[in-house]
Amino acid sequence: MGCHIEDQWLDARFAYNLERNQYYSTTLLGRLGECNRSPDLSARILGVSSVDLFVPVLTFVFGEAQLEGNRAIVSYYRLSEPQRPELLPERLTKEAVHELGHTFGLRHCHNWECVMSSSHSVERLDIKSARFCDRCAQVVQSRLGVPRPDSLTP
Numbered sequence: 001m002g003c004h005i006e007d008q009w010l011d012a013r014f015a016y017n018l019e020r021n022q023y024y025s026t027t028l029l030g031r032l033g034e035c036n037r038s039p040d041l042s043a044r045i046l047g048v049s050s051v052d053l054f055v056p057v058l059t060f061v062f063g064e065a066q067l068e069g070n071r072a073i074v075s076y077y078r079l080s081e082p083q084r085p086e087l088l089p090e091r092l093t094k095e096a097v098h099e100l101g102h103t104f105g106l107r108h109c110h111n112w113e114c115v116m117s118s119s120h121s122v123e124r125l126d127i128k129s130a131r132f133c134d135r136c137a138q139v140v141q142s143r144l145g146v147p148r149p150d151s152l153t154p
C-alpha cells in the first residue's frame with residue numbers, strides 16, 4: 001500500500017456552472033480516473049481542487065466521493081474561512097480522510113469526534129478529529145484486508 005502524487009492536472013472548466021459560479025463535483029469525479037495512468041482496482045484516486053464545488057441539492061460541498069467506489073475529490077476553496085486559516089492543512093486532511101472513508105463504504109457516523117461525522121461547516125470540521133472511531137476503523141481495516149490487532153497474537 002502506498003501513496004503517490006500524480007503530476008497530471010485536470011482542467012475543471014467542463015464542470016463549471018455559470019449560474020452558480022461553481023463546479024459540479026460529481027462531473028469532476030467522473031473524469032478523475034483519466035488522470036490515473038496505472039489503473040489498480042484496489043487503488044483510490046483523490047482529487048485535490050482549489051475550486052468551489054457543489055452538488056445540485058446543496059449550496060456547496062467540501063468534497064464528494066463514490067460510495068464504495070474508487071474516486072474522491074476534495075477542495076480547499078472554503079477551508080481557509082472564516083476563522084483561523086492556519087488550520088487549512090488540518091481541515092483538508094480531515095475532509096480527505098472523510099471522503100476516502102466513503103469509498104470504503106462508510107456512511108456518516110453519529111460519533112461527533114469521528115472523521116466520518118457529517119460536517120457542512122468549517123466549525124464542525126474543526127471540532128471533529130482526523131481519525132475514524134473504532135467502529136468505522138474496523139470497516140476500513142476489513143476492506144483493506146488489514147488484520148485486526150487481536151488477530152495478530154500467535
Ligand SMILES: [Zn+2]
Nearest residue numbers: 098102108118
Ligand atoms: Zn460525507
Ligand SMILES: [Zn+2]
Nearest residue numbers: 109114133136
Ligand atoms: Zn465513526
